[in-house]
Amino acid sequence: MSIPTTEIIIFGASEALRNDKSILLPALDLLSQVDGVQMPAYIGLQIEDPAIGYVFLNWDSREHHEAAMAAPSHGPLRELLKPAFTSPGKKYHVIFNSDHPIQVVLQQPVTEVLLVTLKDPSYRAEVSDLFIKFKESAKKMLMFGPTLEDENLMFLVIGWESVEAHLEAVTRPELQAPMERLRTLVNREHVSHTTLTPLPMKGAVDSEGY
Missing domain, CATH: 3.30.70.100 (Alpha-Beta Plaits)
Known part of the structure; x- marks a missing residue:
């Protein structure tokens, strides 16, 4: 059974991203074509330290995310993300306990x-x-x-x-x-x-x- 899964990335945010979050749009446009992804993605900068960024991306299941990682589009996606990231950051996957959507x-x-x-x-x-x-x-x-x-x-x-x-x-x-x-x-x-x-x-x- 497919269980909705949230991917959370905590990363170093580039100055370009801090100035304009829309630099992520080409990457998100490519990502939106992947099976099982739930758009929109949620993007933010840490209030205490804007050099740290967050991405929350929801998937129909962890299996859909794993399939996306193995797809040919993953390489181009990583290239499109480079201007926004100063470090790859840490990536987590969570199945949240809730009675409403995240x-x-x-x-x-x-x-x-x-x-x-x-x-x-x-x-x-x-x-x-x-x-x-x-x-x-x-x-x-x-x-x-x-x-x-x-x-x-x-x-x-x-x-x-x-x-x-x-x-x-x-x-x-x-x-x-x-x-x-x-x-x-x-x-x-x-x-x-x-x-x-x-x-x-x-x-x-x-x-x-x-």
């Missing part, structure tokens, strides 16, 4: 990206329970799941109105004990905020020119 979260004004490693595999169920509690505090704009590369490496993607809204939320008294417990169960590997742009966009160019 696009709902990715379309929020700010997306928090959190990557954690379980300190022990036996903590998986408890960590998942904590994430579910956090989901209620995040107005259900939270999705999580283990990476397919390493089930002890887990992604959380959380949609917020702003960075300030996130910082305010984590000060709530009811979250202090669960957050402290989580710190004893996982190591944080990556945490940041980004604003994601869907590319290619339908219709008119948006207000920032891409």
